[in-house]
Amino acid sequence: MTAPASPSGAEAPVLQAVRLVVNGTEYALRVDTRTSLLDLLREDLGLTGAKKGCDHGQCGACTVLIDGQRANACLALAVAHDGARIVTVEGLADGDTLSALQQAFIDHDALQCGYCTPGQLCAATGMLQEVADGWPSSVTPETGPAHPIKLSEAEIRERMSGNLCRCGAYANIVPAIADSAR
Amino acid sequence: MRPFRYERPDDAAAAVALLAVSPEGRYLGGGTNLVDLMRLGVETPNLLVDISGIVGHEIDDRGDGGVTIGAGVTNSRLAADPRVRRDYPVLSQALLDGASGQLRNLATVGGNLLQRTRCAYFQDVSKPCNKRRPGTGCPARTGEHRNLAVFGHSGQCVATHPSDMAVALVALDATVLVRGPGGERVVALTELHRLPGDEPERDTVLRPGELITSIALAPSPVAANSVYRKVRERRSFAFALVSVAAALQMRDGAVSEVRLAFGGVAHRPWRASVAEAALRGRPASEPAFVAALDAELERAQPLRQNAYKLPMLRRVAVRALTELAEAQ
Numbered sequence: 001m002t003a004p005a006s007p008s009g010a011e012a013p014v015l016q017a018v019r020l021v022v023n024g025t026e027y028a029l030r031v032d033t034r035t036s037l038l039d040l041l042r043e044d045l046g047l048t049g050a051k052k053g054c055d056h057g058q059c060g061a062c063t064v065l066i067d068g069q070r071a072n073a074c075l076a077l078a079v080a081h082d083g084a085r086i087v088t089v090e091g092l093a094d095g096d097t098l099s100a101l102q103q104a105f106i107d108h109d110a111l112q113c114g115y116c117t118p119g120q121l122c123a124a125t126g127m128l129q130e131v132a133d134g135w136p137s138s139v140t141p142e143t144g145p146a147h148p149i150k151l152s153e154a155e156i157r158e159r160m161s162g163n164l165c166r167c168g169a170y171a172n173i174v175p176a177i178a179d180s181a182r
Numbered sequence: 183m184r185p186f187r188y189e190r191p192d193d194a195a196a197a198v199a200l201l202a203v204s205p206e207g208r209y210l211g212g213g214t215n216l217v218d219l220m221r222l223g224v225e226t227p228n229l230l231v232d233i234s235g236i237v238g239h240e241i242d243d244r245g246d247g248g249v250t251i252g253a254g255v256t257n258s259r260l261a262a263d264p265r266v267r268r269d270y271p272v273l274s275q276a277l278l279d280g281a282s283g284q285l286r287n288l289a290t291v292g293g294n295l296l297q298r299t300r301c302a303y304f305q306d307v308s309k310p311c312n313k314r315r316p317g318t319g320c321p322a323r324t325g326e327h328r329n330l331a332v333f334g335h336s337g338q339c340v341a342t343h344p345s346d347m348a349v350a351l352v353a354l355d356a357t358v359l360v361r362g363p364g365g366e367r368v369v370a371l372t373e374l375h376r377l378p379g380d381e382p383e384r385d386t387v388l389r390p391g392e393l394i395t396s397i398a399l400a401p402s403p404v405a406a407n408s409v410y411r412k413v414r415e416r417r418s419f420a421f422a423l424v425s426v427a428a429a430l431q432m433r434d435g436a437v438s439e440v441r442l443a444f445g446g447v448a449h450r451p452w453r454a455s456v457a458e459a460a461l462r463g464r465p466a467s468e469p470a471f472v473a474a475l476d477a478e479l480e481r482a483q484p485l486r487q488n489a490y491k492l493p494m495l496r497r498v499a500v501r502a503l504t505e506l507a508e509a510q
Binding site: 071126135 | 218221230258278
């Protein structure tokens, strides 16, 4: 049941078909089963917005939306997401019209080097939907599931803790997200 | 990373059958721990059996006030479930104190239970580790063990179990339904994870090829008054230095029922059964809480770098119990 061995003794890569809808476009590919969703997006589709920071799920720079939910593309195997709808930072704008969140990042100067920004934008987009859906966070007061969540600074910081910014632009990222949610 | 075949069987029986003939295979849930360990070279499966489509994705009412949680439910969905927030708040809070929002969206509850230790030596294939390669030694015991176990460790292994959710489930006396080559069986959460002893390579009592398909929570009046408290080196997105899952029920000022479990301190979630026994029937007061914690902490065997966990654990647990007593 092992993968067939190549003449050198190393096991040969296993290729598998994957279909994905990325930013509204359908793709059918054949990929090595080891390929992460992040590498597929960057290397196979040329969508280099999602960034490879740590490749261990610790920095959030690779965050994309999988079937509407934010997720670390570096830890997602492409073959395990066959049939999924993916949105990357390249798909957040509507043509030339930026999303409210993207515009708020510009208005608030919510970046310095910009490397973490695609992940911040995708994570915040997913996070705002989670808030709208009434999902609690670790700092949500336990007033019960029926009460709408107030998006305080503490809520934003807690909910965005999976996205690191080594420039330390948090001071502007937090107000940008708060502003876009108004 | 070693090449692997990827299979997505139609049902649990087919999944179990696939692994039964592939001892080097692994079940794949959300992949948030397994894929990382494969990238690090710690795990080297030649087959991944994706069970995310076949283990349950639903949180079902059992009809008796309890719930059954499919092993494929994501951490974020379980944390947000209104019944869980109302009837088992310690479980929702523990989930929300773990990982990050985007990881919780991928991670399944079955995978959460079976995640591996974050001991730095275990994750570094250039280092000896009895858990990763039995018989090679444990450099953590004499090396960096600041974050590691103070209860129940052995000469072979001082690793801690990293899950927050499992600590809450142990306090709630949850059970898991397991399917294996020999059929189905029920395992109590308090028995699922092991102490390392002289087999640190075995995290759990699961047999090769067994698959967790669901988690069951019985109705529990004490669980409605429960809390999870976690101390870490930064406020969010970090593993526990210590954590406490506590539930308390009182009658006439005395403890009628109490549940207490600790995270970040042992190879498994540590059910504080000595403290629980010391508290039942006693006044729900701070001196009684302190005395019960001191009795539990007598079982501890702190190492050179981690004795700080004992006073920290005492304070966090007494504070949690005091809050619960005031809330009743």
